Amino acid sequence: MNRKFETNNKGHLTLGGIDAVDLAKEYGTPLYVMEEDTILSAMREYKASIDRFYDGNGLICFASKAFSCKEIYRIAMREGLGTDVVSGGELYTALSVGFPADKICFHGNNKSDSELEFALKSGVGRIVLDNAEELERMSKIAERLGVKAPVMIRIKPGVDAHTHSFVMTGQIDSKFGFALETGEAMDIVKKVIDTPNVIYKGLHCHIGSQIHELLPFVETAKIMMNFMAEVKKETGVETNDLNLGGGFGITYTDEDKRIEYPAYMEAVSETIHERAEELGIKLPFILMEPGRSIVGEAGTTLYTIGAVKNIPNVRTYVSVDGGMFDNPRYILYGSKYDFLLANKANEPAENKVTVAGKCCESGDLLGENVPLGNAECGDICAVFSTGAYNFSMSSNYNRNVIPPVVFVKDGKARVVVKKQTYEDLVRNDV
Ligand code: LLP
Numbered sequence: 001m002n003r004k005f006e007t008n009n010k011g012h013l014t015l016g017g018i019d020a021v022d023l024a025k026e027y028g029t030p031l032y033v034m035e036e037d038t039i040l041s042a043m044r045e046y047k048a049s050i051d052r053f054y055d056g057n058g059l060i061c062f063a064s065k066a067f068s069c070k071e072i073y074r075i076a077m078r079e080g081l082g083t084d085v086v087s088g089g090e091l092y093t094a095l096s097v098g099f100p101a102d103k104i105c106f107h108g109n110n111k112s113d114s115e116l117e118f119a120l121k122s123g124v125g126r127i128v129l130d131n132a133e134e135l136e137r138m139s140k141i142a143e144r145l146g147v148k149a150p151v152m153i154r155i156k157p158g159v160d161a162h163t164h165s166f167v168m169t170g171q172i173d174s175k176f177g178f179a180l181e182t183g184e185a186m187d188i189v190k191k192v193i194d195t196p197n198v199i200y201k202g203l204h205c206h207i208g209s210q211i212h213e214l215l216p217f218v219e220t221a222k223i224m225m226n227f228m229a230e231v232k233k234e235t236g237v238e239t240n241d242l243n244l245g246g247g248f249g250i251t252y253t254d255e256d257k258r259i260e261y262p263a264y265m266e267a268v269s270e271t272i273h274e275r276a277e278e279l280g281i282k283l284p285f286i287l288m289e290p291g292r293s294i295v296g297e298a299g300t301t302l303y304t305i306g307a308v309k310n311i312p313n314v315r316t317y318v319s320v321d322g323g324m325f326d327n328p329r330y331i332l333y334g335s336k337y338d339f340l341l342a343n344k345a346n347e348p349a350e351n352k353v354t355v356a357g358k359c360c361e362s363g364d365l366l367g368e369n370v371p372l373g374n375a376e377c378g379d380i381c382a383v384f385s386t387g388a389y390n391f392s393m394s395s396n397y398n399r400n401v402i403p404p405v406v407f408v409k410d411g412k413a414r415v416v417v418k419k420q421t422y423e424d425l426v427r428n429d430v
Contacts, residue, residue, distance in 0.1 A: 001338050001349065001371065002254050003384060013342040013382055015300055016408025020342040023413060024380045027406055029304040030322035032391050034416075036409040038298035039072075039387075042261065043079045046290055049262035053269040054286055061105050063246045063291025064090050066388040069405065070097045071416035072295070082125070084246075084289045088115040095122055105152070105204075105243065105287065109175050110134075117141050120149055126241070126287075128152045128204045130177060132188060135195055142197035151192055152204045152243055153178065155185050157223045161208035161216040161247065177205070180227060189231050200237065202284065203228065206245025209292060212257055214267045220244065221268045225275035232281055242284035244268060250296040252385045253336045261293055292388035299387020301327060301403075302342060305379045306358075315368075316353045318375045323357015324364045325400040327383070327390045331363050339370050342380040347373040355381065359398050391417070399425055 006014045013020040016035045023033055043062070050058040061082035064072065068085075073094045076083055082103035085091045094104060102125035108115070109130040116138055119127055129135055129151050142149040154177035178185040192200045207220050221244060228239040251258045265288070276283045303320035310316045329335040339355060341347065349371035357364035366383060375381070394402045401420035406413050 001340075003251070003338050005340065005345065005384075007345045011344065011346045013340060013345040016413070017411035018408050018413055020300070020302055020382060021380050023406065023408070024302045024304065024342070026413075027404055027415070028419065029302050029380070030320070030326050030403040031302045032326070032386065032403055032405040032417075033300045033302060033413075034067075034295070034387055034405060034407050035298045035300075036075075036407045039075065039295055040079065042290075042294045042298075043076065043081055045261050046265070046288065046294070047080060049265035050286070050288075052262070053266045054272075057283065058286035058288070059103065061103070061243075061287055061289045062294055063289040064094065065392060066291030067295040067299075067392050068093055069391070069417050071407065073097050073099045082287070084291070088112075088118050091115070091118060091122065091124070101125060105289070107154075113137055113141060117145070120145055120147050124150075126150050126152050126201055126243075128154050128243070129188070129192065130154050132191070135188070135191060135198065139195050139197045147197070149198045150201045151198050152202050152241060153185070153188055153192060153200075154204045154206075155180060155224065155227065157205045157207060157220045159207045159216050159220050159223070161211045161213075180223070185227065186230065186234065190235060193235055193237055200239075202239045202241030202243065204243035204245065204287075206289065207247055209247045210249045211247045212249040212259060214259065214263060217244065217247075217264055218267050218271050221271040222275060225272060225279060225281070228284065229275075229279035229281050238282055240285055241287060242272075243287035243289065246289040246291050246293070248290050248293040250293050250385060250388070252296075253338050255336065261290070264288075294388075296388035297385050299385065299390065301383045301386040301390065303381045303383070305375050305377060305381050307377060308375050316351065317356045318353045318372065318381070319356045319358060320366065320381050321358055322403065323359045323366065323400075324361070324395075325357070325359060325397045326394050326403050327357075327366060327386060328393050328395070329389060330366050331361075337367055337370075337386070338384045339367060339372050340382045340384070341373045341375060342382040344373045344379065349373050351375070355383075359400070396420075396425060401425065 046060045062076045063084045086107045101123040105126045307319040355366040404419035405417035
């Protein structure tokens with residue numbers, strides 16, 4: 001593992017200047033630890049890249065499906081970011097801390113009437129339209145509320161982003177958005193322009209997630225600019241906003257060759273400037289929706305090892321006190337992570353083991369064939385880059401409680417999401 005991490009004089013892993021073993025003792029395990037400086041620097045890098053490469057004519061909207069809780073919306077708000085929400089619940093959480101509604105993009109391929117009404121009543125800045133039925137419903141709800149619905153249209157640019165098929169969304173066979181090649185995209189743009197109580201704000205696309213290449217983003221920007229020119233030609237209407245989605249990759253293991261985040265904006269900005277001039281259309285206001293790349297590398301999950309089962313000539317199972325209920329990404333996508341014994345951080349990782357969760361399910365693993373030191377009962381096992389799509393995808397499977405989230409910075413820790421209790425588990429049972 002080439003990953004760089006900090007240790008103290010006890011040979012323990014430190015996170016945000018704090019001994020990880022002490023964090024585990026104080027808050028219990030499993031524990032989600034988030035290094036706040038990593039989040040802040042990613043947010044600032046993205047924001048600065050819009051200023052530097054696109055004259056500040058854009059907005060970074062943190063894709064909160066990656067990690068949603070009150071504190072992350074407070075931080076995004078303070079840093080001048082917008083946010084992308086994908087459910088009434090995420091919208092509610094953002095608004096509950098005073099997130100400016102005009103900086104919120106509301107997504108979803110099947111928003112309910114009550115979610116649409118909630119978004120319209122709250123003054124959400126952009127609602128991303130995903131299907132024709134939604135347009136009808138939105139227009140009626142907007143009329144009843146006496147408001148105009150600000151609509152962006154989700155387009156499938158048809159770009160293959162070379163990523164895991166479960167997280168690929170820009171190609172024609174996707175439940176999200178309208179396809180260009182069948183003509184449905186142009187049809188819906190015309191319909192939006194003609195629909196009462198609806199304002200055509202612009203176009204949205206998102207080509208996938210955990211992408212480590214610039215080219216798919218550049219291609220997508222080209223395709224979208226060409227389509228904006230066609231829209232102008234056919235309808236006479238200029239497109240104000242262009243949302244290029246998220247999907248920028250992070251480092252999970254040595255296999256990931258991640259690109260510095262500003263490089264995406266630089267490449268895309270160049271293409272957009274070129275295309276705008278060539279096509280005679282105005283420069284759009286750009287939105288980008290990074291999720292994973294803002295919070296992913298900030299997160300480390302700490303577990304306590306409870307059992308080490310060596311099956312000769314088969315494998316060694318190292319069981320931890322978490323699993324698919326706090327991190328379902330291995331069982332869902334076969335995602336790879338770096339593991340480390342936090343209390344033996346400087347010892348060589350000479351063994352190849354299977355790290356198993358505690359759920360009543362054989363597939364509940366966190367990694368197979370992973371290098372680890374000499375694991376013993378009571379050791380603290382750290383899993384890196386768990387800040388995105390771990391807490392937000394956690395569940396109460398087997399009635400396990402969802403672990404707390406602790407933010408660490410400059411040697412101080414604070415709880416931002418409390419540990420669930422057994423009472424929480426039965427709260428809604430009747
Ligand atoms: N915008 C839209 C419309 C999206 O659908 C997504 C992610 C994003 C932005 C943020 O993408 P990011 O920058 O985080 O890659 N649960 C999966 C990832 C699902 C991504 C869904 N959409 C995982 O754990 O890998």
